[in-house]
Amino acid sequence: MTAVRLHVRRWGTLLAALSLVVTLGATGASAAPPSDRTSRTEAARVDRVPAPDPQWFDCSTAFGPRTQCGTVQLPLDYDQPRKATTEVALLKVPATDPSRKLGTLFLNPGGPGGSGVQIAAAAPFFLSPALLERFDVVGFDPRGTNYSSNVQCFRNLGEQANALGPLLTTPFPVGDAETGAYIASSKAFGIACSTTGTPLSGSMSTAEVARDMDVLRRTVGDQRLSYLGFSYGSYLGNVYANLFPDRVRAVVIDGVLDPVAWAGTPATAGIPQTQRLKSGEAASKALHEVLARCTAAGPEFCALAALGDPETVYADIIASLKAEPLTIVDETGEPVFVLTHATLISFLLGDLYAPEGYSYVDQDLTLVATLLAAGGTTATSAPLVEKYEALHATAQRSDAFGLGFPYDNSPEAFQSVLCTDGLNPARAERWVPAAARADAVAPGFGPLWTWASSPCASSTWTVRDEDAYAGPFTRRTAAPVLVVGNYWDPATSYDGAVAASSLLPNSRLLSSDSWGHTAYGTSACVTDAVDTYLLRARTPAPGTVCTGDVQPFTVPLGSAERRAAPERALPPVVPPLPGALPRS
Template identity: 75%
Template sequence: MTAARRHARRWGALLGALALTVTLGSATASASPSSDRPDRTSRAEAARVDRVPVPDPQWFDCSSVFGERTECGTVRLPLDYDQPRKATTDVALLRLSVADPARKIGTLFINPGGPGGSGVQIAAAASFFLSPALLERFDVVGVDPRGTNFSSNVKCFRHLGEQADALTGLNVAFPVGDAETGAYVASAKAFGSACSTAGAPLAGSMSTAEVARDMDVLRRMVGDKKLTYLGFSYGTYLGNVYANLYPDRVRAVVIDGVLDPLAWAGTAENASIPQTQRLKSGEGASKALDEILARCATAGPEYCLLAGLGDPATVYADIVASLKANPVVITDETGAPLFELTYPTLVGLLLGDLYQPDAAAWVDQDLTFVHSLVFPAGAELPGARAAFIARYQAMHGPAAPRPPVAAGWPYDNSPEAFQSVLCTDGLNPARAEDWVPASAAADAAAPGFGPLWTWASSPCASSTWTIRDEDAYTGPFTRKTAAPVLVVGNYWDPATNYDGAVAAAALLPRSTLLSSDSWGHTAYGTSACVTDAVDAYLLTGATPAAGTVCTGDVQPFTEPLGGEEDPQSRRSAPARPLPPVVPPLPGAVPRS
């Protein structure tokens, strides 16, 4: 997930353009294996959503901002579905109208991940990455989850200046040393305390279950008897929760880039492990990097720059050792200093590389450039410095003066949006200090990437993040749905470990697992094999054959190197644009 999403205080202004506390119950199915009937929505859950009057979004034309056939609207939904006539929250949505109304099947709801990614923006972009066959048969609706983006915003601070002061310790990929660790822990505590007080009541009403309830009301609003849904990254957890809350209301649910639901929500057995360590995202990223270095060695220097410097794994180890001892100041083309490259900063940048479908080319170029800085010898790769700086600035933003502190000044609330979902959904250790030994354990399992992911949930420490949603989903994740759920997992995903897809598919009794040997985060669009299978399922309900494995169009080091005068000649991309997925980690570089 990125921290650089725009904040819009008033939906009507249309500012901006396209850009876990629960205790898990026992995971037991409620229907016998011999029964083909789906499990039924519980009476209590059906009552929560079905008694809410059908909302009127008062659709208005927003095509001048978001493109042809788009209309926008806002609905007012219960803050607490147990008290539907009391407090409400505004939820924004965008609809891309079906291209062929005479052949319309229904509405495809879509979520880009995060948590906190904009459903409005991904729906506005749908014509660029969804197949024409889907656009011809479905309206596409994107919903900005409550508390985020164009919906009513959760705010844990009075103004941008207060937010910046409170969160200053979090401005590293992960802390190293006593000073950084102390500052990180202090900011994590301040974050949790602020959202539990100033962020109330909205921060305590943003669990994934509440968003799933909103989506079911909106399903009824658009006139669909059952839900058709495509969710990426964190959006897979939303789809999973919906399928288990409303199993008999599923027409077709695709989850791509899957979070292990037991790891996200937590259980009594794993609650002492930080939520973002349980997901094993660090291990996924580390596995992907190791595979790239191994394939580089096999391909040799005609295909991979690093191989010309020695064994790629050894080259990387030497770079890490050097940066740990002596960080390097990165300068622009004129020699003016820009930022300090530390080991954690390099790990964060490499994670951004790994989100790309051509991850290997990015890793090769960036590590070759860094090697030229820490072990100067010979000419620098042309263009590599500018590309490296651009990627750093995409993650961290350009330097800016001290922000204004006027109480009414709008600010980017994406950090609060991310944490309010994460912390409300999942079990976590009690104190932010508990993340120190957890980070060390994560580093042993996945050097660098383990701490980066683990520390992200430290504001969720239960002694400081005290606001709760008593109606957050508590499982199980084993409901038999009216239609099979299609689970899509990418072998080399650095954010949602492939093991998460395997785990989710094993829990859902009527699901089908579609595997992809591809790179980057999520798989839709990376090959005709994956895309056609997902499209066919959404259109007809037909799932791919069990055990199907697709291969991504872009694979590491299959083309010989171009001339050194054109390092960008090695960039490659899938044959079709990819969905603008928001990875589940603050500060990550979005895929372009």
């Protein structure tokens, strides 16, 4: 800063000049607008809670080299911090260069219900070395989930399986019988979580997790939060930024949920939460773009193109399966499952979660078309069997002998956050016309996403969190929020990133022409931009668009390059839909 000598006679003039010099020196230009402040109510809730001691211990045997684990007790209700508590589990990977440590980077993998402990343990495999050098990486399992105290809406797994069978085994209902069973199961789910599941089921809103994260920020000694959240983790980051805008150092949200759509408003409460997100439209858009690129590439690059026009082949497959489902058998010829068009849609959604998902779509549709042409009932179909078994692993565990332990609470973990956060129609029957409307806009994928929130019907899911956050999502944060959106994301629509960025006045949108769910790790462009922001607080230039390294049908079939492994693993993102297959 150039020294300026000011000869003044009055203290008021001197002080004003000095104030101007300090401001210009700090910003290099005119002063930035001040950030919004944490409300007095919110500050009182979290700041009176003493920073707990996780009592870190070595857990490398279970989670990998250098990992440290711990647990803390946090208030079940921040309005009554001296009363009931819930246990929250944490995992830390210490910075590899502690002498240059910038602070702690908190991670969340999505879900809701994904394990922060597990994504932190995986950090050495997907985070850049520069981040691992400069940050302690910490993940915590949101209250009610995974290694934290578990929400449990049923007395045992047998009771859970009996109540939730249709929800765990049917991607979405088709026909009166399936629809009736799905509605009954949704109601049973809501009633169970509003009775047996309380009080934890009513204390799992994203706002409560954001409050937990702010207490944990103090626990690790950081003045402001550094955070990288994927998928549903984008909503957690967004809620934190709006509850605690002056406590943001660097928040990245990747794979972004439209926050207003997730929470809902009185005007949109009659639309199911998972329909408002437009994820069905996003998945449909991605699939049909894959089919269009298959057509353009031809049979040398896309096997489906050898069977005819890919769009026509796909339409014929769906029509055939709607008319008569296909029995899939194992290598011995024994029937394994019946492939309905709903099950195929769920397989395709799982395919699209991966950057290389176009090749899985090609493989699956080519295989199904071939089976249909051959009659289908005696052909071996190992890839489809594997997908089916993976998709229904939870249901298979639940059915095993009706045992009450170990208890898999992943269905409750997902719904307790979803239903506590958002407004929904009163009765589960309202999902029938809603799914029909969604099917008209995004055939197959629309109903798949829409029905996911049917347990949230407000007349049966009656437990509430009076301190859940419903907005606004327009707070000005102390530092910019980096919003990352992927054009072809099949779960969190690119429009969600645009919406979130347009609401946050101090944010920067980074767009990516890439495939799969979320964008970090899909190109050096995205990864370097995120790393630079986290390390140096520097956002990419306005309007930056990255291009994913993997693009559909650019490598001939059978090429070794098509099968090459990426330099680093992708983050283990948990998709915001029960039963969908996460990318690996």
